[in-house]
Amino acid sequence: MSELRLKLLVWAALLLLGSLLALLGLRGLGELFRTAQQASTLEQALNLIEPRRAAPGRLEWLPDDPTPRPLEPFRRDEITSDYLLAHEELSHTHFTGETTGLRSYFQSGALEDALLMGQGPSGVMVDWKHRLRLHFYAPDGATVAFSDTYWYAQVSRQSPARLAERTLEVVMQLDDGNWRIHHWRLLQERPLPARLLPVSTAGVRGVNYQPRSHPFDLFGPGYEPREVLSDMRIGRMLGLGTWRVFVPYPPPPGYRQRLESFLSLAQDQQVRVVVTLLDGYTRYRFEDFPKVFAHLEELAPLLRHPAVWLVDAKNEPDRDYARAGQELVIEFLRAWSRALRYYSAKPITVGFIEPHPALVPELEVLSFHHYGTPAQLERRIEGFMKHQKPLLLEEFGFHTQRNKLPDPHSELEQAHHYQQVLQFTHRYNLGWLAWTLYDFDRGAMPGGRAVERHLGLLRADGTPKPVVQVLAGQPAPPLGWSERLGKWLVFWPLLLLGMGLLLGWRLWLTRRAA
Structure with a gap:
């Protein structure tokens, strides 16, 4: 009997011990689960950003x-x-x-x-x-x-x-x-206040510069100081004392040293420079400001260079309205232009196609681009004068691609176009920058546009076009019969060809019916 009681006590003790161990195990698993859940929640919180x-x-x-x-x-x-x-x-x-x-x-x-x-x-x-x-x-x-x-x-x-x-x-x-x-x-x-600096664009005559050897990549690995120096001397002979250049973003390695070289050459040649920033940047995200401003801090000493006349915050941002949203683009540029003023101490502009009224108060110079007719240019100038800002025709030009259908142009037409445009700039006392110094026979053109190769004042071999006479203050050479007829030379052959095809088709239908 005593032996049976002992066995029962042993089994009861084992059962009690097992229960306790099970309870402790369940509690441990619960604690482990709770800890894991807390860790997961913390990890989610840490990763919310x-x-x-x-x-x-x-x-x-x-x-x-x-x-x-x-x-x-x-x-x-x-x-x-x-x-x-x-x-x-x-x-x-x-x-x-x-x-x-x-x-x-x-x-x-x-x-x-x-x-x-x-x-x-x-x-x-x-x-x-x-x-x-x-x-x-x-x-x-x-x-x-x-x-x-x-x-x-x-x-x-x-x-x-x-x-x-x-x-x-x-x-x-x-x-x-x-x-x-x-x-x-x-x-x-x-x-940062929008404090403005006094500046005048009267008498500004210049050019948007792209080198012949590597167009649209001035500050890339192909930068050649001797080519730049030669071009500056040619530009000075043409009376082009202000040059506009583009700093790409993100910047290529070594760009800062090349820009410094360019500005030193410009100072030696008494050329004033418009430095256009963030070329190629289209996101307009405030989240990018840390990286964009790191780039600006690196550039700051050069933006204070004596050769820099004007800082252009962005080239043609209105092309990016559809992608980034107009409101965001303008707010980004408002903050960006104020930061440029803090770092550069130079007048600020933005290279708009059509300046946005909300940003005009932030700028010393109201820049705009025009590739339309001279008559349209006069109307635009009169409209911009209401802002009471110095005006800069920052880009204008006229292509000379004779086989560009349905709108071919000749070099003589380019000369007459410039003559009319410069009459308006003189009448309204505003500065101008032509696009561009050379025609290009190499390199990729923006958007694959062939006319970009034929907008120069000089041909790709460096010889002058008739427009150079206009820059020298002489009248443009008389237009020939082909320029006077203009688009009719294209329209009439196409019209006659269309009529011939239509007539042939009617004759074929008549014979088939017979």
Whole structure:
């Protein structure tokens, strides 16, 4: 009996122990599942910014203030990483209103401020060029205080673009292995004003320059200073003292050295330069500002070069309205032109086909492009004069491709076109830049347009066209009988051919019916 009771007690103990182990196992699995779920939620929160990433770019630490002890390099790296991630998440919140990820980077009063951003008007906010200066590092290694001066751009449908430099005082604490912003305070904010510089375009005579050896790639690997110098001397003999050039974006390697060489040659030859930026850029995304401004900072010393007369923010942005949206293009250019003014201290223009009224107040010079008739040009000039800005006919030209059907032109027609255009520019006292110095017998043309090869003042072999006489102040040579008849030489043969085909078809139908 005692042996049976002992066995029962053993089995009961084993059963109780098994139950306890099962309960502990289930609790452990539950805890493991809960931990995994929390990790998944945290990972989702940390990755919320990925669909619309607006990376602030490089962060720079300025020399520290005197502190109780130095900040270890690995701690500085941790703070740098977590602080930039916090700004990325803040940009994402401003764009989407989604605030879930903010708690991963903000706590206390800073979190309350960050959450308010999700309740405001949606739009794009991006910041860059963060410059941090350490003021305090706690002995326990878990608290730092620093100031941060950075640039930011903000735009929404409810308000125009805002570009400013801001300084914050920030306190970050180490929580569970991550640095979070607990407190911050705005110390200073400096919006960029649209201050305008005095400038005149009267008497400006110039050209849009593309080299013969590698057209539409001036600052690429084929850049040749001797060719540029020769062309500048030729341009000066033609009375073309202002040259417009294009800096591509993204820029090719070595472009900065080539642009510096070009500007030095221009200064030696007493040629003034219009530098057109962001050539080829069509996105107009505020999220691109960190990279675009890094490019601008690299260019800034050259934009202050004595040879630079005018900075052109963008070439023909109105061609991009359909792709990027007119409102976004204008707001991007508004912020971009103010930043250019800050970095270059030179007058600003935009190479519009048709200037947009909303951007006119931001510009010193109102530039426009015209490839229509001289009569149309006069009407456009009179319309633009209401803005009371110096006017620049930044592009105009006339092709000389004789086999361009149904609109062939000759070199004599080009000379007469220039003669009429320059009469209007003289009458209204505005500057002009012709397109372009040379015809091109090599290289790819924009959009594959063949007429781009025949818009030069000089032929591809360097010999002058009759239009050079007009530039020298002489009358254009008389038009020949072929120019006077013009399109009739094309129209009548086509008409007669069509009538002959129609008559032949009627005769064939008549015979077949018989």
